[in-house]
Amino acid sequence: MQYSQVDAEARAVGRKFDLVVILSTFLALIAGFHVHQMLVAGDWSFWVDWKDRNWWPIVAPIMEITFPAAVQAVLWTKFRMPIGATFCCLGLLFGEWMNRYINFNGWTHYPLNMVFPETFIPQAVVLDIVLMLTGNWVVTALVGGELWGWLFYPTNWVMIAPFHLPVEYQGSLMSLADVINYMYVRTSTPEYLRIVETGTMRSFAGGVTGVAAFFSAFVSVCMYVPWWLMGTYFFGSTKFFKTYEATPVEARQH
């Protein structure tokens, strides 16, 4: 009886520590991943007229496979938990939606369908599944990284398709996203979609999205590797450095 009470206390204390670890890790990852994402790919995430078929499918995936790879490196190798990528991307989506809803929509009054964020949850689930099934980070880089790049545009397509419909506006052919951009003036943000929708690739099978996704997948593979290694050897390091006072005298002399 006495033992079971002690056991229950020990388990309760252990669970409380578990919760602190999970909650604090989730919040820290939102902070780090979101500030990373908004400053390397944020403009594409903020505005529907930036969600183009050329650069968005390249920039967003290759910059956002970073944190998932690093977190997978620790959660998989230390805990055998194949949820690192999903955990990260869920946090990112939470951070983005908090601001889009409360500030972009609630404070500066842009419509939500102009400022909704992209999602990485489907690719993250796939990345985690590849790691779980193979148990090998190199294969995950090669297969999961490729899928990460390829799947980004299709999995977001449902959300952005209506905004790519063509409309005639004041005698010009535009997309619906373009028209929204003209209606809601952003003082210092450059016009984007018409700038990138130029070039010599228009005749290549009618578009560049496939090529962009192909390129994106390649770079995602390349990005996965250093970020896994950084997660393993740097961010997941358990290294201590002794203070000068704690260093043995003989070591100080060298």
Next chain:
Amino acid sequence: MAQTQTTATAVARPPITAFSWKSAGIAIGALIVFDVLINVYERLYAFSKGLDYTSADYESYWMGMLFAELVLEAVTAAGLWGWLWMTRDRALDRLSPAEELKRYWALGLFVLTYTYAAYAGASYFTEQDGTWHQTVIRDTDFTPSHVIEFYQSYPIYIIFGVGSLVYAMTRLPQFAKAFSLPYVILVGSPAMIFPNVGLNEFGHTRWFMEELFVAPLHWGFVTFGWGALAILGTWLQICPRVLSLINHVYYGKPIQSPAEVMKDPQSSVDPAACAACAA
């Protein structure tokens, strides 16, 4: 590796109430209420009093707030860090296991509060700054959104982050005589986002540019933000020791003494040590 067979039975257990969420609930609750009120202040006075740096309204509503918060933050930081240092434990080598476990719980709540503050600063208020800049033209480095983001939300998380590190270094054997690489990165790297504001503001002042959030000028924030990932290594250091303490306090299993941990903290995160305790 030397392990002290300190005890097998009858180890003093801390009361279960020692592991209360109360202090973190109060701290995080207060921060949330404060953040809500700040948002209300912004909605009331950012567009109405904050668009012209040369106006008298701007001076009183925004510059006044800036100076007040900088003074308060400096006083709070000095007070908290100073208090933690002055009340440090000078006999850590005689720390009881039950007390050490309680202190790890306090540290966990401290880190949890830090991560909430870091979320508010680096995620919420930083993207809110994007909302502001892409809506209005900036005419000062101390634009209303910066008064909140750079000079308020960032110092708040720095105060909690450094505070948690000082707590660990002054009250826990594991961190008393050695610097933890991941913990220093976890606190120091996001803290460097604040000095990086100097680069950011100089750039915006010297080179007028379009409001692109992805401009290379902003990438210093990105690099320092990566440091948040070091929470993984920090917990990997702490968890084995906490597990050992739980096994010792509740099940009487052997554990390294505080003196041994202070002498060689690396051994306290050795998976072999953990396995030995669990055996």
